[in-house]
Every structure is written in C-alpha cells, then in structure tokens.
Amino acid sequence: NAGVTQTPKFQVLKTGQSMTLQCAQDMNHNSMYWYRQDPGMGLRLIYYSASEGTTDKGEVPNGYNVSRLNKREFSLRLESAAPSQTSVYFCASSEWEGRVFFGPGTRLTVL
Amino acid sequence: TQLLEQSPQFLSIQEGENLTVYCNSSSVFSSLQWYRQEPGEGPVLLVTVVTGGEVKKLKRLTFQFGDARKDSSLHITAAQPGDTGLYLCAGASGGGADGLTFGKGTHLIIQP
Secondary structure (H helix, E strand, O other): OOOEEEEOOEEEEOOOOOEEEEEEEOOOOOEEEEEEEEOOOEEEEEEEEOOOOOOEEOOOOOOEEEEEOOOOEEEEEEOOOOHHHOEEEEEEEEOOOOOEEEOOOEEEEEO | OOOOEEEOOEEEEEOOOOEEEEEEOOOOOOEEEEEEEOOOOOOEEEEEEOOOOOEEEEOOEEEEEOOOOOEEEEEEOOOOHHHOEEEEEEEEOOOOOOOEEEOOOEEEEEEO
C-alpha cells in the first residue's frame, strides 16, 4: 500500500514554461486535493475533486488547471509558470470523514 | 472564508517540559485534525476530533476539541527531542470533501 504518490519530487522551471504534476492514490478514496505550502502561509487549497469526474476551485486556483483522470489519479498543470508559483505542492486524498492523507510533495522552483 | 489561528508560531523548550498548542477560529467545524510534518515530507495525520468537548490521547499527546467545535488544543507531556516538528491544525466543514482549512502551524523544537 503506497498511499499517495507524487512525481516529480523536484522541478526547476523557467518563467513561461509549462509542466504537469502527477498524483496517484491506492486507497480507493473518492476525494483528492492539491495544496501548496509556502513559508508563513501554511497550506492552501488550489483545487479539489470530491469524486471522479468532478473538480472545483479552492482558495488559490489562478494559474493552475487540474484533471481527475480516474479515481486513482489527479494531476495539476501549470500552463505558464511564474516565480510566484515557486512552492512545495502536496497532493492528498481523503475518506468522507475528512481524514486526509498527504503525498511526499513536489518542490518547484520557477526562475 | 474560514480562518484558523494557531499559536504559538514557534516554541523551543527543554526535554521533559510540558507544552500546549492552540488552534482557534470564529467558525464552527464538523471535525478538526492535527498533523505533524517533518522537513522534506508531507503532513502526517495524528488525530481527528469530531465531537464538541471530545478528548483524545495518543501516548504523551492529548487533543481536545472545544465544546462549540470552534477551537482545539494539543498538549504534550514530558516533551522529547523526537517530538520536534511542525504541528498543523486543520478544520473540515461538511465532511471535508471540499478540502481543509489549515492553521499556519507551530514549529516545535525540543532541546535535549
């Protein structure tokens, strides 16, 4: 049981480049999330997917898009990266009771 | 927008001392969760409290959910260097399917 896995672990981009962060969970959870964590800001919700086939904006969705490919996978795409998107990105999944399980994170630097 | 105020932000104490971390909000949450995060890793769930007034114990850690379900506390007894880390509280509304609201965290250092 791997839990929540994310790829890549580290990434450096130049301003304007695009990339997709991949996430998969093997716990058969309905809900999946993308958060970003910045110093002094805590964890902030970017997008979430309450069930397969649905996605909704969180607190800070601008500059991002998501795809819930199937029940297991939820990807986050940066179409045109900006330095303000330098952050640590966490994917997570949960049961309905709100117990959330996090992946190990992707450390993204945008130059 | 729901907010969770966590205090203190930083705490450095000696091994063997007791400490309490607070998580306060003006909003009501259906459940509140505490996580611990180590450098370079994702947050790991410690406990979920769902009933107002609920108290849960995890070895030397005691978690309490306020009667009105707006606040919570984490008390550590006889802290040890292994307790060092970032502690995060997070509130869920309506089952949590639409994501959690996180506090900014408490950086805890236990010095031997």
